[in-house]
Amino acid sequence: MKHLLYLKDLNQETINQILDTADNFLDHNNQPIGSEDLLKDKTIANLFFEPSTRTRSSFQIAARKLGADVINIDEEHSSRAKGETLIDTLKTLEAMGVNYFIIRNKHSGVFHDLLEHIENRSRLINAGESNISHPTQGLLDLVTIRRHKKDFHTVKAVILGDLAHSRVARSLTEGLEKMNTGEIILVSPKDYEPDMTLFKGARYTDNIESALRNADVVVTLRVQKERMENETQFIDLSQYYKDYGLTSKRLELCKKDAIVMHPGPMNRGVEIETIVADGPQSVITEQVTNGIATRMAILSIIEKSAG
CATH class of the missing domain: 3.40.50.1370 (Aspartate/ornithine carbamoyltransferase)
Structure with missing residues (x-):
């Protein structure tokens, strides 16, 4: 799994792999036993162009638990507010060495467009697309x-x-x-x-x-x-x-x-x-806790697949 764009693209084997990995993290109180440095020297950009508390925070916590550096970017405080396209934003961040892009966007259809323009080393995760997918x-x-x-x-x-x-x-x-x-x-x-x-x-x-x-x-x-x-x-x-x-x-x-x-x-x-x-x-509060483990699992599987 190189990117995570849509759940419908995953087969049952991959879903079970994610669920099993998340269960393992949960069984260790969301501690990445043996994976503390999996994302060491990696930089992850959270680009959220819609409001978020749970998804952005849990991705940030998950990435840091795995050793990554994390930057948070919202539309109001980025060059997107000056008319820059999302593709140009990603290319700028790629030039700075960002490896993972976790994106929430209010518009549909952006992710396949982005795949055509990002570098082969970059990884893309859908953190919410319009009313289409999460x-x-x-x-x-x-x-x-x-x-x-x-x-x-x-x-x-x-x-x-x-x-x-x-x-x-x-x-x-x-x-x-x-x-x-x-x-x-x-x-x-x-x-x-x-x-x-x-x-x-x-x-x-x-x-x-x-x-x-x-x-x-x-x-x-x-x-x-x-x-x-x-x-x-x-x-x-x-x-x-x-x-x-x-x-x-x-x-x-x-x-x-x-x-x-x-x-x-x-x-x-x-x-x-x-x-x-x-x-x-x-189990609403449990869902929030499980969100960290699940996003750790997703990042882990993508990184290991890339390796």
């Missing part, structure tokens, strides 16, 4: 699910929320399908129904109660107002919570050992009730 989030979610539900084949997974604008839903569905998950159900109001041609292996419903019945995994998603083109797409959030919020009452429809997930950031009282987000079935 492969590292999808992978850390697979890590989290597997640590609680050992066999994907028997899992009923429900992804609930603003599916029309969610890159997380896209990538997680791709990963669940690759792992031959038993059942993948997508749930949203009709206003946020996704293009199901993009969600191979899943089925859609707007009936939240039927979807949640006997679920093993529930992933809730926030309403992404920033991706809505006009106010006609907005919905009443209090009504959304009433109709589609994951409440403790609705959680009772799931299996007693079901886990509750959320990629963050959460809007409590909109897509999820606080008592559920902080309850015993929630």
Whole structure:
């Protein structure tokens, strides 16, 4: 694996390699035993052109644990604000000796263009592309699910929320399908129904109660107002919570050992009730911890493949 652009490009063997490597790091409290200097003398650039807390911070922590130098660049404080193209930004950083580019971009279709222009020694990781993909989030979610539900084949997974604008839903569905998950159900109001041609292996419903019945995994998603083109797409959030919020009452429809997930950031009282987000079935904080291990695993595998 030379780059990580889309989860759908990975085969099951590579996904399992990432999950196994992440598990190993987690079993050692996210310490890179034997890999402390794997990225020594490497420089990683975090280029985030959309807001991020979890992804950028966890990539920075993961890279430093593996011995890399890390620089953080955002659009406001870079020459991108002066009209420089992303390709020219990368070429400038390559000239400074940067080896890895971890990029979040609000526009779709950028990564294949970048591959045509970067040097052969450079490595590219997608940290979130528009509403198209978020492969590292999808992978850390697979890590989290597997640590609680050992066999994907028997899992009923429900992804609930603003599916029309969610890159997380896209990538997680791709990963669940690759792992031959038993059942993948997508749930949203009709206003946020996704293009199901993009969600191979899943089925859609707007009936939240039927979807949640006997679920093993529930992933809730926030309403992404920033991706809505006009106010006609907005919905009443209090009504959304009433109709589609994951409440403790609705959680009772799931299996007693079901886990509750959320990629963050959460809007409590909109897509999820606080008592559920902080309850015993929630693994939301665990997802954040697993994110560091998963991104360490991705960096490790890419570096070893390059070597």
